[in-house]
Amino acid sequence: MKRNKRASVPGSIANLRNLNYSTSPLLASRTPPWRSKLLVALVGAGFCVLIGRAAYVQVVGSDFFQRQGEIRYARTLELTASRGRILDRNGVILALSVPTPSLWAIPKDLEATPAQRAELGRLLNIGPKDLAAKLDDRLSFVWLRRQVDEKLAKQVLALGIKGVYDVREFKRRYPEGEAAAHVVGFTNVEDKGQEGIELAWQKELAGLDGSRRVIKDRLGRVVEEIGDSVAATNGRDITLSIDSKIQFFAYQRMRDAVAEHKAKAGSVVVLDAKSGEVLALANYPSFVPGDRKKLSGEQLRNRALTDTFEPGSTMKPFIIGWAMESGRVKSSTVIQTAPGRITVGGATISDAHPHGPLTVAEVVQKSSNVGTVKLAMQMQPREMHELFSNLGFGQKPQLAFPGAVTGRLRPHKSWRPIEQATMSYGYGLSASLFQLARAYTVFAHDGELIPMTLLKRPPQEAATPVSGVRVLSPGVASEVRQMLQMAAGAGGTAPLAQAIGYSVGGKTGTAHKQEGKGYSAKKYRSWFVGMAPISDPRIIVAVMVDEPNNGKYYGGLVAAPVFSEVVQQTLRTLNVQPDLDVRPHIVTRQLPAVEESF
Numbered sequence: 251m252k253r254n255k256r257a258s259v260p261g262s263i264a265n266l267r268n269l270n271y272s273t274s275p276l277l278a279s280r281t282p283p284w285r286s287k288l289l290v291a292l293v294g295a296g297f298c299v300l301i302g303r304a305a306y307v308q309v310v311g312s313d314f315f316q317r318q319g320e321i322r323y324a325r326t327l328e329l330t331a332s333r334g335r336i337l338d339r340n341g342v343i344l345a346l347s348v349p350t351p352s353l354w355a356i357p358k359d360l361e362a363t364p365a366q367r368a369e370l371g372r373l374l375n376i377g378p379k380d381l382a383a384k385l386d387d388r389l390s391f392v393w394l395r396r397q398v399d400e401k402l403a404k405q406v407l408a409l410g411i412k413g414v415y416d417v418r419e420f421k422r423r424y425p426e427g428e429a430a431a432h433v434v435g436f437t438n439v440e441d442k443g444q445e446g447i448e449l450a451w452q453k454e455l456a457g458l459d460g461s462r463r464v465i466k467d468r469l470g471r472v473v474e475e476i477g478d479s480v481a482a483t484n485g486r487d488i489t490l491s492i493d494s495k496i497q498f499f500a501y502q503r504m505r506d507a508v509a510e511h512k513a514k515a516g517s518v519v520v521l522d523a524k525s526g527e528v529l530a531l532a533n534y535p536s537f538v539p540g541d542r543k544k545l546s547g548e549q550l551r552n553r554a555l556t557d558t559f560e561p562g563s564t565m566k567p568f569i570i571g572w573a574m575e576s577g578r579v580k581s582s583t584v585i586q587t588a589p590g591r592i593t594v595g596g597a598t599i600s601d602a603h604p605h606g607p608l609t610v611a612e613v614v615q616k617s618s619n620v621g622t623v624k625l626a627m628q629m630q631p632r633e634m635h636e637l638f639s640n641l642g643f644g645q646k647p648q649l650a651f652p653g654a655v656t657g658r659l660r661p662h663k664s665w666r667p668i669e670q671a672t673m674s675y676g677y678g679l680s681a682s683l684f685q686l687a688r689a690y691t692v693f694a695h696d697g698e699l700i701p702m703t704l705l706k707r708p709p710q711e712a713a714t715p716v717s718g719v720r721v722l723s724p725g726v727a728s729e730v731r732q733m734l735q736m737a738a739g740a741g742g743t744a745p746l747a748q749a750i751g752y753s754v755g756g757k758t759g760t761a762h763k764q765e766g767k768g769y770s771a772k773k774y775r776s777w778f779v780g781m782a783p784i785s786d787p788r789i790i791v792a793v794m795v796d797e798p799n800n801g802k803y804y805g806g807l808v809a810a811p812v813f814s815e816v817v818q819q820t821l822r823t824l825n826v827q828p829d830l831d832v833r834p835h836i837v838t839r840q841l842p843a844v845e846e847s848f
Contacts, residue, residue, distance in 0.1 A: 329460035333420060334485030336434055336447055336455070338494040339527075339706045343425055344434050345448065345539075347441070350421035351403035353394040353414065357385045360413035370394075370414070373406055396439055397421045422448075426494055428536040429501040432552040433492055433704070436539040445550070447488060447704070449652050457485035489706045491527035496520055499819045501532035504793075507812045508534050511798035517554040518812065519687040520820055521790040523694035523781060526702050526716050529789065529820065531555070531684070554683045555647075555654045559794075561686050562676035562759035563805075563846055564779050566622045567693065569674045570614055571730045572637050573625040575722050581611045581729050587620040595668035599623055601847040614733040615742045617758060617846035619675050626674030627667070634670060635662035640721045641689040641699060643681050649702055657681040675847075676761060683777075687792035690779050693730050694787035697722035731755050735784045743846040744806035749782055749817040751828030756780015756791075756813065758805035758846050763797065773797050778809035782817045783829045791816050806843040 336345040353374070362370065371381045374395050384392050394406075396419065403416050422437045424430070435446020442456070443449035460482035500518040508516045520530035537549040551557065573579050590604030601620050605612075613621035626634065638644065644659025658680040665673075672678045681689075684702075691700045700718035722730075734755030738747040743758045759777035762769035776795045781787040793809040793816070802808055821828075 329462060329479070329482040330420065331457035331459050331482040332484040333422070333437070333441055334455040334457065335487045337487055337489045338492050338497075339490065339529075340493065341489075342494040344430055344490070344492070344494065345422055345424050347420040348423055349418045350397045351400060351416045352396040352419045353398060353403060353406055353416050355385065355392055355394055355414045356390060357392060357413065358390060360385055360411065362409075362411045362413075366409050366411050369409055370406065370411065373402060373409075422540070424539040426498065427540075428538050429498045429532065430492065430494065431536050431539050432533045432554075433490070433497070433531050434539060436542065445652070446552070447490065447651070450650050451488050455485040455488060458483040491522070491525075491529065491704055491706045492531070493529050493823060495823050496816075496820050497530040497532060500530040500816050501534065501536065503812050503815050504532055505534045507795060507808070510800065511795060511802060511808055512800040513795050513808075514797040514799075515548070515553055516793070516795045516812075517557075517683050518794075518816060519554050519684055519790075519792045520816065521687055521691065521702065523691060523787040523790050524716070525707055525712060526691070526700045526718075527707060528702060528704050530816075531704075552653055553794075553796075555649075555651065556682070558655055558657045558680040558682050559775055560677050560679065560761050560764070561681050562761035562775070562777065563617045563619075564686060564757050564759035564777055565674065565676040565679075566617065567614055567730050567734060567757055568637060568641060568689070569622055569626050569634075570610055570733065571693070571722050571726055572633075573628070574610070574729065575726045576629075576633075578628055579610050579625065581609065581733065583610050584608070585610065585613060585621045585624055587613075587618050587624075590620065592620045592623055594623065594627070594671040595666060597668045599671060602845040603847075611729075611733045611736060614730075614757070615736040616844055617737070617743050619847040622674050623671045627671060631662040631665045631670050634673065635659070635665075637721070638673075638679065640719060641692065642685055643679060643689070647682075647684060647688065647702065649684075649704060651704055654684070655682055657685055676759065683792050683794045686777070686779055687790055690781065690790050690792070691718070692721045693727050693734065694781045694790055695727075696724040697727040731781070731784055731787070734780060738780060738810070741844065742806075743804070743844050744778060744810040745843055746806060747778060747780060747810035747813050749814050749821070751830060752782045752817060752821055752826075753784040753830050754780055754782040754814070754817060755784040756810075758810060760803060760805045760846060774803040776803055776805040776808040778805050778813045780813055780817075782821060783826070785829065788824065788826050789817065789820050791820070804843070804846060806846065810843075 333347040335343055338344055367381065371378060376384070384394065394414070406414065407416060420441055422441065424434060433446055435443060435448035437443050437448050443452040448455065460480045462479035500520060504516045504518050507513070516534050518530060518532045522529055531554050533553045535549045537545050574581065584607050586607050587601060588604055588606045591598050591600040599619050601618050605616055605618055608616060608618055608621050638659055644657055646656045647654045669678050688702055689699065692698065695718065698718040698720050700716050734757060735753065736742055737758070738744045738754050738756050744756065747754055747756055756779055761775050762771070763773040763775060765773065774797065776798055777793060779792040781790045791813050793812045795808045798808045
């Protein structure tokens with residue numbers, strides 16, 4: 251059988267060779283030319299599409315595809331700039347940034363046992379539900395807790411939970427705490443200024459972040475740097491005119507005064523009468539900038555700059571000064587204030603006590619409403635309005651600080667006679683304590699209203715005397731200073747303002763607080779604004795106590811003692827030599843104060 255099969259093979263081959271293909275209907279039909287051409291055209295078109303796509307990818311759309319490729323392996327890492335420091339005038343640090351760990355996680359990579367999760371929540375003080383929400387596995391990144399202390403970060407990392415990491419961020423520290431809080435301000439967790447100098451000088455303090463391009467593997471590890479790195483430019487330091495010692499003492503003394511008089515709040519402003527630099531700006535209540543969990547609006551307000559009030563009798567020296575400047579009176583001119591009251595426009599204005607005839611100097615010393623009104627009513631409303639405007643009232647202070655207010659000074663054309671009269675002793679207009687302190691530079695700086703600054707003047711500028719807008723002549727300014735010295739001495743409204751070893755002068759102020767459309771009968775604000783030494787003033791100190799409620803409310807009893815202690819401490823800190831013998835001042839402070847009219 252096998253032999254037969256082999257024999258049949260050659261015959262089969264012979265039969266195939268004799269087969270006539272033309273007899274097959276399928277093989278005998280000719281292929282149409284258009285079919286072959288179509289096939290060739292389709293193949294050619296396919297090649298054209300491929301070539302066009304390749305050209306688009308490599309040439310036209312190369313940037314897009316390059317970016318898409320880099321997204322999958324290249325990353326831009328931010329090089330964070332270090333925020334600049336805030337310093338006082340002597341180089342004491344008021345704010346600085348320090349590296350601090352922050353904890354974060356990749357929830358989809360998280361591997362933790364129930365015990366590890368429970369311990370993580372305990373360390374971070376996060377409840378189980380909140381922790382579960384944070385670690386939702388659909389998220390690729392989540393902050394666990396930012397800016398924690400080193401000990402807590404080590405405890406969390408020691409748990410060994412896969413997917414939990416730490417990173418270094420900068421956290422702001424404020425060594426002077428609540429004493430300088432309203433000046434320095436604070437930043438948020440992103441290191442951006444929110445209040446005070448931190449906000450006002452945000453751009454300069456923040457600097458510019460840098461960057462570098464790197465290639466990361468699938469586990470997020472940097473394997474190679476690509477391109478050039480851009481170095482971070484650290485923020486610059488800001489040196490303030492504030493003296494941290496003076497600031498701390500002013501804050502401490504105001505805190506004690508608020509507690510002693512059971513007051514609502516208080517503020518102190520200390521100015522350099524020579525340079526216009528702000529040496530202290532303290533408020534109470536205050537807050538700790540680094541711990542703001544229970545921060546309230548009452549604590550946050552920088553009252554010395556943001557709160558306005560009717561300044562009361564502290565306005566009287568300006569009216570007296572202008573009456574002398576305009577030639578209407580001299581310091582020795584006698585004004586009859588009897589019977590201790592005066593009627594203007596149907597309303598009666600009274601003194602606390604009838605004084606009879608008073609010289610112009612004694613009008614300031616005794617704080618007589620009647621004497622001041624009689625001088626004011628000799629002036630045109632426009633004249634008084636220009637005087638107040640030249641003193642900076644009704645204008646926003648030109649100070650690089652957020653929140654400084656304008657106050658209120660209505661156009662003189664709308665004044666009624668009674669309003670002109672009350673404005674002469676501080677009712678009917680409003681100002682901040684800072685505006686009031688600055689206005690007193692007219693008396694301390696020989697009649698000129700000088701500009702203020704919160705930044706320390708450069709050495710080359712410090713050697714040049716500051717000039718301002720002239721309001722009074724030097725002679726009149728000197729005479730008013732002597733009147734202010736009388737007001738702070740024996741027979742005046744504020745003998746408690748006397749500073750041991752230094753001559754002082756100033757003016758008390760007491761005013762009913764506005765409540766609704768009228769004035770409260772039992773709520774007061776108390777002030778004292780003055781300067782020292784009186785012969786050649788170096789500093790101006792303004793004190794305000796809001797709502798004293800412990801039996802005393804006159805400015806001479808509440809605010810003047812604060813002024814006294816701040817003046818003594820400030821002048822000693824500035825190395826100003828005492829200009830008076832000590833014993834007379836001890837005696838003067840024991841004399842009773844004259845009740846001021848308000």
